[in-house]
Amino acid sequence: MEDHLKGITVFLLSDFTLLLDGLCKIIALETDMRVVGSTGCGEEMEAALVAVRPDVAVVHHLGGDGDVTGAVERIREAAPATRIVVLGADVPMVRVLGMVRTGISAYLLQGTSRQELTSAIRSVTADGNRVTVSLPREALQRFDQREPARLTGRETQILVMVAMAMTNGQIASSLALSEASVKRHLRNIFRRLGAVSRIDAVNKARRADILFPAEALEPVRLRALT
Numbered sequence: 001m002e003d004h005l006k007g008i009t010v011f012l013l014s015d016f017t018l019l020l021d022g023l024c025k026i027i028a029l030e031t032d033m034r035v036v037g038s039t040g041c042g043e044e045m046e047a048a049l050v051a052v053r054p055d056v057a058v059v060h061h062l063g064g065d066g067d068v069t070g071a072v073e074r075i076r077e078a079a080p081a082t083r084i085v086v087l088g089a090d091v092p093m094v095r096v097l098g099m100v101r102t103g104i105s106a107y108l109l110q111g112t113s114r115q116e117l118t119s120a121i122r123s124v125t126a127d128g129n130r131v132t133v134s135l136p137r138e139a140l141q142r143f144d145q146r147e148p149a150r151l152t153g154r155e156t157q158i159l160v161m162v163a164m165a166m167t168n169g170q171i172a173s174s175l176a177l178s179e180a181s182v183k184r185h186l187r188n189i190f191r192r193l194g195a196v197s198r199i200d201a202v203n204k205a206r207r208a209d210i211l212f213p214a215e216a217l218e219p220v221r222l223r224a225l226t
Contacts, residue, residue: 007031008125011052011082012038013045013071014060023058026114033121041071049078056121060110061088069191072102083124085132087112096133098191106132151210155189158182163202163211 010033012023020038027035036052039045041059049057057075061068068086075084085106086099096107105124108117112134120132151159154175161171168186172179186198193208195201205211 008033008056008121009036009052009054010034010121011036011049011054011057012060013041013057013075014038015040015042016060019060023060026117029114030118033118045071046074046078049075049082053079054082055125056083056085056105058085058087058117058121061086068099069102069188072099072104076103083128085117085120085124087117090135093135096135097194100131100133101191102187105130106134108132108134151189151192151205155185155192156210158185159189159201159205159211162186162198163205 007030010027012020012027012035014020014023024035024038027033036054037048039048057079059068059071059075061071068088072084072086075082083105084103085108086104087108087110090109099107105128106120108120116134120134123130123132157175158171161174166174168179168182171177172182175182186201189201190196193201193204195204202211
């Protein structure tokens with residue numbers, strides 16, 4: 001194999017052209033890495049990833065929690081074997097853990113050093129079971145203080161129906177949504193609450209005072225089913 005074809009293949013994703021240029025220059029300095037493509041996070045992303053199947057995708061994330069989750073899911077569908085490194089803002093630890101559950105391999109602050117970024121790329125490539133998270137100590141302290149999870153109004157509405165043992169189809173029909181939309185909302189609910197199942201989500205929401213006790217849900221059930 002020719003020398004220029006060796007090394008870890010890296011694909012860069014950002015909606016900021018200047019940042020993409022800077023990341024390309026950083027990767028070019030590493031003898032064991034090479035950039036095989038770069039693009040924004042729009043519709044062209046999947047086709048570009050399918051074409052090159054990179055070892056690692058570096059995603060620059062500035063949007064909301066749901067935005068990066070959607071991008072990660074699209075990357076995983078287009079290139080399932082690709083490791084995902086997210087460069088993002090200083091967000092609550094519970095959100096980072098939610099991103100880890102969607103399949104990212106590393107979360108680094110967007111102001112991280114070149115050495116830390118390239119080290120993370122090597123680490124997740126060498127060990128697919130390794131997850132690297134780099135956040136300020138204050139973020140861990142905030143997590144230790146058990147910052148309460150927050151759900152949107154629609155997510156709370158869906159979780160109430162889940163607590164009433166309604167199926168995704170019943171929920172979709174009651175709220176005039178598609179089942180795919182209900183599933184997407186449930187993934188967001190699981191991520192925000194750190195839940196692993198529907199029952200776990202309901203129990204954690206009750207402990208966090210997001211849901212009323214079970215006996216208070218019956219009037220809501222009657223309204224939802226009429």
